Amino acid sequence: MTYTSLSLTLIFVLIPLLLSKTLKLGLEKDTLIATIRSIIQLLAVGYILKFVFDAQSYIYIFLMVTLMIIVATLNARKKGKGIKGITWKIALTLIVVEFVTQGVLLGFDIVPATAQYIIPISGMMIGNSMVLSVLFLNRFTSEIASHQNEIELILSLGGTPKQAIHRQLMNAIKASMIPTIESQKTIGLVQLPGMMSGQIIGGADPIQAVQFQLLIIFALLTAATLSSIMIGFLSYPALFNERLQLLETK
Amino acid sequence: MNISYEPAIHFQQVTFSSNDKMILKSITGSFPKGKITTLVGPSGAGKTTLLKLCNGLLSPTDGQILIDNQVISAYEPTALRRHVGMALQAAPMIEGTVFDNLALPRTLQGEKLTEQEAIQYLQDVGLDQSFLQRPTNKLSGGQRQKVSIARTLINQSSILLLDEITSALDRQSVQEIETLIATINNKFNVTIIWITHNLQQALTIGHYTWVMMDGELIETGKSSLLNAPKNPRVAEFVQGVNA
Numbered sequence: 001m002t003y004t005s006l007s008l009t010l011i012f013v014l015i016p017l018l019l020s021k022t023l024k025l026g027l028e029k030d031t032l033i034a035t036i037r038s039i040i041q042l043l044a045v046g047y048i049l050k051f052v053f054d055a056q057s058y059i060y061i062f063l064m065v066t067l068m069i070i071v072a073t074l075n076a077r078k079k080g081k082g083i084k085g086i087t088w089k090i091a092l093t094l095i096v097v098e099f100v101t102q103g104v105l106l107g108f109d110i111v112p113a114t115a116q117y118i119i120p121i122s123g124m125m126i127g128n129s130m131v132l133s134v135l136f137l138n139r140f141t142s143e144i145a146s147h148q149n150e151i152e153l154i155l156s157l158g159g160t161p162k163q164a165i166h167r168q169l170m171n172a173i174k175a176s177m178i179p180t181i182e183s184q185k186t187i188g189l190v191q192l193p194g195m196m197s198g199q200i201i202g203g204a205d206p207i208q209a210v211q212f213q214l215l216i217i218f219a220l221l222t223a224a225t226l227s228s229i230m231i232g233f234l235s236y237p238a239l240f241n242e243r244l245q246l247l248e249t250k
Numbered sequence: 251m252n253i254s255y256e257p258a259i260h261f262q263q264v265t266f267s268s269n270d271k272m273i274l275k276s277i278t279g280s281f282p283k284g285k286i287t288t289l290v291g292p293s294g295a296g297k298t299t300l301l302k303l304c305n306g307l308l309s310p311t312d313g314q315i316l317i318d319n320q321v322i323s324a325y326e327p328t329a330l331r332r333h334v335g336m337a338l339q340a341a342p343m344i345e346g347t348v349f350d351n352l353a354l355p356r357t358l359q360g361e362k363l364t365e366q367e368a369i370q371y372l373q374d375v376g377l378d379q380s381f382l383q384r385p386t387n388k389l390s391g392g393q394r395q396k397v398s399i400a401r402t403l404i405n406q407s408s409i410l411l412l413d414e415i416t417s418a419l420d421r422q423s424v425q426e427i428e429t430l431i432a433t434i435n436n437k438f439n440v441t442i443i444w445i446t447h448n449l450q451q452a453l454t455i456g457h458y459t460w461v462m463m464d465g466e467l468i469e470t471g472k473s474s475l476l477n478a479p480k481n482p483r484v485a486e487f488v489q490g491v492n493a
Contacts, residue, residue: 149342156305158332158405159358167344243309244327248268 010035053115061115065122069094072130079137082248084238090133093230097129098122100226101219110215121216124195128220129227132176136228137235140172144239144246151246161240169236173228180224184217193217255282257316258409258441259304259334264313266299273299275465276313281409281458283318286435286442288456288473290449292487295462297445298339301411304443305336317409335407339414339445341398343386348372348397351386355404363404371400376426392423399430410434412444416451424448428455449476449491463487 013035020027052060073091080086102118102125104110111117144151147168154164187193192200195216199209239247257280266274274296281287289297302308303315306327315322317334325333332355343351352371353363369379375396381389389397395415402410412431416424432455434440446452452459456473461484469481479485 149338149340150344152307153338153342153344154354154358156307156331156336156338157355157358157401158328160328163358243306243323245307245309 049115049119052119056115061118064115064119065098065126068123068126069098072126076130076133076137079134080141080235082141083137083235086137086235086238089231089234089238090130093133093227093234094126094129096230097125097223097226101125101223104222105215105219120195121219124216125219125223128180129223132180132224132227133231135179136172136176136231139175140168140232140235143168143172148246155244155246161237161244161246164246165236165239169232173232176228177224180220184221187213187217255285257281258283258318259443260316260319261300262314262316264303264310264315266296266303266308267311273465274303274310277467279460279467279470281441281443283441284435284439285457286431286444286455287458287460288452289443289445289460289462290447290452290476291460291462291468294464296465297462298413300462301336301413301443301445304409304411305334306330307336332405333407334409334411335402335405336411337395337398337402337413337415339417341391341394341415343389343394343397345386347383347385348377348389349382351397351401352404354401371403372397374403375400375430392419392426395419395423395427396430399427403434406438407440409441409443412442414445414447417447424451431455447491449488452476461487 013031016031017028019025020031048064052064069091072094073087076090077087080090083089102122105121106113106118111121144165151164151168155161193213193216196209196213199212200206241247259281261277261279264274264277265272277300289300291297299308303310304317306322306325309323317325317330322330344354349363349365349368352368356363365382368382372379372381377393377396377400381393381397386394386397395418399412399415416427419427428451431442431444435442444452444456453473453476458471459473459476460467461469461475461479461481463483469475469479469484475484476488479488
């Protein structure tokens with residue numbers, strides 16, 4: 001794609017700007033900021049990726065993946081503010097997800113151990129786990145708030161925190177995983193996944209694009225399961241004190 | 251309160267605060283062993299908080315609680331909660347049948363409740379065995395509260411805390427539960443602490459009473475104190491309830 005063609009795509013920014021102005025939606029400033037940020041961020045990432053791909057150094061790959069984990073952790077932890085130690089719990093979850101998925105992919109030589117494969121796949125796994133962690137924490141805190149009586153009942157009968165919170169924990173884990181499983185059921189029927197579409201537009205063989213997409217969605221299933229379960233089992237003990245009392249969550 | 255009985259629970263200058271708000275203010279007093287003590291007072295007096303402190307669902311901010319002459323923090327929390335049972339106000343149920351709920355205290359300890367035992371507990375609270383497999387969402391308020399009491403009895407606690415268990419019930423159910431609690435107290439010598447808004451109930455069922463207001467213990471003594479309170483605030487409260 002030439003820079004002229006790319007600049008013509010700004011028409012797609014102009015349309016919402018004009019509509020917002022006409023209908024007085026007041027979204028012009030946000031739209032402009034979003035456009036400028038996406039141009040700067042993506043160009044910066046493009047140049048960084050080009051540098052890392054050319055260098056083919058594992059140190060740069062490690063630094064890129066570490067940066068992804070830090071940014072994803074800082075973003076997801078906002079939803080679990082009332083849970084003590086949530087930052088390291090999310091970070092540990094993302095690290096485990098990254099190790100397990102890359103371990104299988106590289107260990108079995110499913111993809112080559114190069115920056116071109118490791119970085120984009122890591123981005124998808126970490127990004128997905130981040131969203132899953134946010135979904136889990138949202139659901140978990142609301143489950144606890146709406147079932148406080150039930151939790152207190154089990155504690156009052158001499159149950160342990162794990163027994164008291166079991167149902168809410170399982171509900172939150174299941175609820176956070178449902179979007180990943182459901183989206184896989186309709187994949188290819190409703191919309192073509194972004195990565196596959198990108199490969200096809202880039203001239204790749206559709207069958208090969210499908211093979212890579214399958215690899216990604218299967219890996220995402222593990223990423224989703226691992227993140228929900230890990231963040232769940234790591235976070236629930238922080239909701240109780242040493243006298244096995246339910247702490248107030250904000 | 252001048253009590254010649256051995257205390258089951260003793261509060262020594264107990265204070266409880268939450269979110270910088272003082273809910274209980276330096277409470278000192280005893281609940282006599284093997285007796286029924288009612289807790290009365292307006293809403294927001296701190297009665298439920300006081301029960302939760304006895305069961306270890308909350309811990310005092312300051313002061314000391316003794317259970318059977320042993321400081322509460324010396325008890326292992328789950329053991330304490332089995333020793334001091336509690337029937338919660340809303341009678342919360344876990345999803346499932348009446349049997350699932352009755353078996354819950356045993357399930358939590360990795361033990362089983364036999365169907366025969368469950369039927370016996372149901373009969374103790376005035377429900378027949380046809381209720382055993384009934385889903386808990388098909389129970390009336392009174393039946394729910396009876397199942398909740400039966401469930402609390404399964405741990406065979408020596409102290410029982412009851413949080414307004416009859417407030418939402420019809421007259422007949424109230425009478426049945428009053429008789430049941432009096433029987434449990436007589437038959438098993440269980441110490442009972444019962445929060446109630448019904449002063450007549452406190453007079454007829456309770457041996458002793460605590461009157462609480464704004465987080466303070468205002469007056470304690472034999473239940474008959476409600477007939478002639480010494481404290482003018484208590485007198486005003488009693489008059490207001492009876493009006």
